[in-house]
Amino acid sequence: MYAYEALPVAEWFRRNRELAGFHNPTRALYQTIRELTENSLDATETYGILPTILLRVNVEDEQKGWVSVYAEDNGIGIPGNEIPNVFGRVFYSSKYRIKQHRGVFGLGLKMVVLYAQSTTNKPVLVRSATLKSDKIFEYQIMIDTNSNSPIILDRREYPNKYRWHGTAVKVYLEGNWLASKKRIEDYLRRTAIIAPYAEIIFKGPDLELWLKRRTTKLPPAPKEGLPHPRSVDVDTLKQMIQESRGLTLQEFLMENFDAVGEGTAKAFLEWAGFNPNMKVRALTPEELVRLVEKMKQYEGWRRPRSDWLSPAGAELLEIGAKAILGAEAVFAVTRKPESYGGHPFIVEAAVAWGGQIPPGDRPVLLRYANKIPLLYDEGADVARKVVDEFNWQNYKVKFPAPLAVIIHVCSTKIPYASAGKEAIAEVPEIEKEMRLALRDAAKKLRLYLSRKEKEMEMLNRYITLAKYIDEVAYNLALVTRIDKESIARNLHKLIEKKIGLTVDELVKHTLSMSSAQQEMAEAAPQ
Ligand SMILES: Nc1ncnc2c1ncn2[C@@H]1O[C@H](COP(=O)(O)OP(=O)(O)OP(=O)(O)O)[C@@H](O)[C@H]1O
Structure with missing residues (x-):
């Protein structure tokens, strides 16, 4: 005889923690930093606050x-x-909305707590105060995994004398610092x-990072939206209908969906x-299924709106890549919004050189989804x-070349290739946009390299x-x-006139080229 039993959801996740990225002490430490950092970024930039994040590993x-x-x-x-x-x-969140966040599942923090308690049996310590709150809660x-x-274990309140706002979290867990150090550093730099616009200060046993704020410009915060008619399934529609008052079909569509007016x-x-x-x-179950089918097939819907999205923007990508990669030149583009299956998305790409x-x-490829750096499973990612x-x-790029590519997809629904949220699946619409974004950015690089090449040529002629x-x-x-000196001076001027640049300008431009680039420029066909 089989022995049947229901496994409570929290217990299920505790037992299957690798599905959320908590495979072993190395991944778990990295994932803990990632979950906490992403929550902090969501709790700041989405509300117009310039993030300042302190992280410490002991x-x-x-x-x-x-x-x-x-x-x-x-x-x-x-x-x-x-x-x-x-x-x-588990599954308690403020982010089950149609709007771009880093968080989506309502699971991250709970996995941190579950992993921590199942390895060290210690509770999570939390301190938090909301904006203008006169109290700080501790x-x-x-987690009781049986009842989720x-x-x-302890609760305290303090007067909030200095009107501090924010959240501080401390957890004790089994973690392999030495093995995860490199990933954590990569993750923070890529963030x-x-x-x-974020200031991130990290202190680990033998690693200190102070990633300074490079700009005070925040990207516009995403708005909260409605689903696009093409993106819902039968169950979702059923639930929406249950929540609706006595609306007619037409009213229901207009009120509950994005981009649906009367016409x-x-x-x-x-x-x-x-x-x-x-x-x-009054829709029968059969009619409901037919309605969803038709909603998916209909060609006349307007595109989903992209107001729910918050791309980084070409300017911020260029600032970030120059500062963190130490690139000589960065060219970024933000494509126009597109959609797949009723979900809006925007692809951004940048090429960083030298x-x-x-x-x-x-x-070198740096992948991002909703501003989250993706570090694992690169081979499974359509961007690669x-x-x-x-x-x-x-x-004009010949390898070996000092080239890094950044690809960022933002969407209200990122099509991850697996539950680990580390790679983007091959959705044809997204793949096409990635290709076009890369082409647009690479065109700017080509222009830059041609100019450099020409300047090199001029310098050689000079x-x-x-x-x-x-x-x-x-x-x-x-x-x-x-006088010989005066003739020499005039001859110099003559050459400068001929090549169209002063020697100082030429030297300045060409010196800014990395040696690898010079080699490439020299090797390039004339
Ligand atoms: N640092 C923070 N500041 C303010 N609110 C926070 C912070 N961290 C978490 N929260 C709140 O707690 C909720 C649950 O967080 P949790 O990490 O479990 O899930 P999530 O971020 O919603 O989704 P995901 O599982 O994809 O990370 C968030 O939706 C947010 O409302």
Whole structure:
């Protein structure tokens, strides 16, 4: 006989923690930093606050492999009465909305707490105050995995004398600092590229990073939106209908969906063969299925709006990549909004060249989804495929070349290739946009490299001609009895006029080229 039982959701996640990125002490430490940082960024930039994030990792017990992680932000904070659920109930979130956030599942913090308590049996310590709150709340929380609810071990309130706002979290967990150090550093640096308006201070046992704020410009905050008719399934529609008052089908479509006005609703219902005036609650289950099918097929919908999205913007990408990669030049583009399956998305791409980027046989790829750096599973990501298939020769790039490519997809629904949220799946619309974004950015790079190449050529010509100036000036001086220095000066001027740039300008431009680039420019066909 089988023994049947239901596994409570929190217990299920505790047992299957690798699905959320908590495979082992190395991944778990990296994932903990990632979840806490992403929550802090969501709690600040989405509300117009310039993020300041402090992160600390301490080795607590070397023998047992225990570490502590502390994260503090200056965000909007969490209301005192919500703190227990936010940290102690799986699938509790403020982000189940149609709007671009880093967080989506309502799971991240709980996985941190579950992993921490199952490895060290210690609670999470939380301190938080909301904007203008006169109190600071402090909690010690664990999760009762059987009932998926918080166990409050301690709760305190303090007067908020200095009107501090934000959230501070401390957890103790089994973590392998040495093995995860490199990933954590990469993750934070890559975060600083896409969010150069954030100040991130990290202190680990043997690593200190101070990623300074490079700009005070924040990208416009995303608005909250409605679903696009093409993006809903039968269950979602059923639920929406249950929540609707006695609306007609036409009213229901207009009120609950993005980009559906009176004209569009009428035209669609006529095309789909539904009576616009029937009460939406009177739809039979068969009609409901047919309605969803028709909503997916209809060609007349307007595109989903992109107001729910918050791309970084070409300017911020350029600032971030220059500062963090130490690139000599960065060219970024933000494409126009597109959609797949009713979900709006925007692709951004940047190519970074030279400077401190080491020459490689293929471009270094930095992938992002909703401003989250993706570090694992690069091979499974459609962005890698696009970058590898790209014809770089057409853009004057010959490998080895000091080239890095940044690809950012933002969407209200990122099509991840797996539950680990580390790679973007091959959605044809997204793939096409990636290709176009890369082409647009690479065109700017080509222009830049052509200019550099030309300047190199000029400098070489100048050097060749300048070799003769002394001798020619000497002989002319003998014949004309004009001062040799003045002849030489005039000859210099003549050459400068001929090549169209002063020597100072030429040298300045060409010196800014990295040696690898010079080699490339020299090797390039004339
Ligand atoms: N630093 C913070 N400041 C303010 N609110 C926070 C902070 N961290 C978490 N929260 C709140 O707690 C909720 C739950 O966070 P959690 O990390 O569990 O899930 P999520 O961010 O919504 O989604 P995901 O599982 O994809 O990370 C968030 O939706 C947010 O409302």
